[in-house]
Amino acid sequence: MPTPEFLAIGSIIIDDIVYPDGRTSMGVLGGGGTHAAYGIAFAGEKPGLVGLVGAGLPRDIRARLEADFDTAGLVRTHHPQMRGWQIFEWNGVRNEIFRVEVIEPFMYGPAPDEIPASFTNPRGFTLLRGPQHVAAWRARFPDAALLWEPVRIFMLSADHEAFFEGITHADIVSPNLHEAQAMYGIEDEREIIRRMLADGVEVAVLRMGELGSLVARSGDGRAYYIPAVEVAEVVDQTGAGNTYCGGFLVGYCREGDVAEAGCYGAAAASFTLEHVGCARMPANLERDWDRRLEEARAGLRSVLL
Numbered sequence: 001m002p003t004p005e006f007l008a009i010g011s012i013i014i015d016d017i018v019y020p021d022g023r024t025s026m027g028v029l030g031g032g033g034t035h036a037a038y039g040i041a042f043a044g045e046k047p048g049l050v051g052l053v054g055a056g057l058p059r060d061i062r063a064r065l066e067a068d069f070d071t072a073g074l075v076r077t078h079h080p081q082m083r084g085w086q087i088f089e090w091n092g093v094r095n096e097i098f099r100v101e102v103i104e105p106f107m108y109g110p111a112p113d114e115i116p117a118s119f120t121n122p123r124g125f126t127l128l129r130g131p132q133h134v135a136a137w138r139a140r141f142p143d144a145a146l147l148w149e150p151v152r153i154f155m156l157s158a159d160h161e162a163f164f165e166g167i168t169h170a171d172i173v174s175p176n177l178h179e180a181q182a183m184y185g186i187e188d189e190r191e192i193i194r195r196m197l198a199d200g201v202e203v204a205v206l207r208m209g210e211l212g213s214l215v216a217r218s219g220d221g222r223a224y225y226i227p228a229v230e231v232a233e234v235v236d237q238t239g240a241g242n243t244y245c246g247g248f249l250v251g252y253c254r255e256g257d258v259a260e261a262g263c264y265g266a267a268a269a270s271f272t273l274e275h276v277g278c279a280r281m282p283a284n285l286e287r288d289w290d291r292r293l294e295e296a297r298a299g300l301r302s303v304l305l
């Protein structure tokens with residue numbers, strides 16, 4: 001198999017979902033890495049998924065991963081596959097209770113030197129990790145576009161120094177609005193973008209849920225509001241941000257333009273919103289994709305920074 005042009009590096013998790021009325025969906029495919037890989041796939045590229053898979057990964061899930069992705073970057077561990085209860089409340093709040101004792105290796109594995117040597121020179125990769133991991137992945141793929149999605153817990157911690165260290169190794173940095181507000185102690189999204197650029201971020205991508213996203217490249221003097229692509233019903237927002245990042249990366253590498261990349265992100269995320277867990281690859285992907293991308297472009301708004 002040829003080496004994948006795009007990689008998603010992050011976690012793979014099996015969710016057992018409990019709805020507020022007591023219904024359940026068991027064995028649903030989730031995880032930040034998986035969602036980001038689908039974002040790449042919705043944008044029309046076959047991604048390599050890089051993550052740890054444990055013992056007892058359900059057969060149907062493995063088959064699905066193998067059908068949709070290049071799985072040479074999945075590293076096996078003897079620990080039971082990371083799996084958790086996801087308990088939803090009526091207001092959308094989601095509480096997670098892990099069902100396995102060992103979590104950490106799944107969150108932070110594999111290390112850059114554990115993935116196949118055949119993975120050379122991707123055009124780009126999404127990285128869902130803490131700041132201390134960014135430099136090593138940058139060193140593993142020096143020429144690839146690196147989109148860093150800082151894991152939530154670091155954004156909410158007081159360790160800002162670590163964040164600033166992380167951004168120096170990334171090309172694109174994408175927190176969500178709540179995380180960035182907590183981290184900078186600033187409410188206003190444009191002010192946050194200015195701060196990110198001033199701190200040395202080359203491409204800043206702020207994900208703002210139903211408000212869409214705000215993206216900017218250093219030196220342009222402007223930023224772009226990208227609307228959320230509307231869907232018939234938002235079934236579950238989980239993973240929308242990861243999927244957005246996968247789409248953004250492909251758009252950025254293909255078009256070299258941050259506004260267009262943001263539209264790719266919004267189009268990709270919209271598929272995830274319609275599903276519990278990872279969205280299936282749509283049968284008529286190309287047509288569906290073009291329509292969603294057009295919708296995002298139509299709502300694009302440029303502002304001075």
Ligand SMILES: Nc1ncnc2c1ncn2[C@@H]1O[C@H](COP(=O)(O)OP(=O)(O)O)[C@@H](O)[C@H]1O
Nearest residue numbers: 176207208209210212213228237240241244269
């Ligand atoms: N509730 C929602 N309604 C409509 N679009 C949404 C919603 N949540 C997310 N999105 C879309 O998905 C994108 C990424 O999701 P976001 O919520 O910003 O990241 P995260 O999942 O990390 O919180 C948004 O920019 C938007 O396009």
Ligand SMILES: [Mg+2]
Nearest residue numbers: 209237240241
């Ligand atoms: Mg959200």
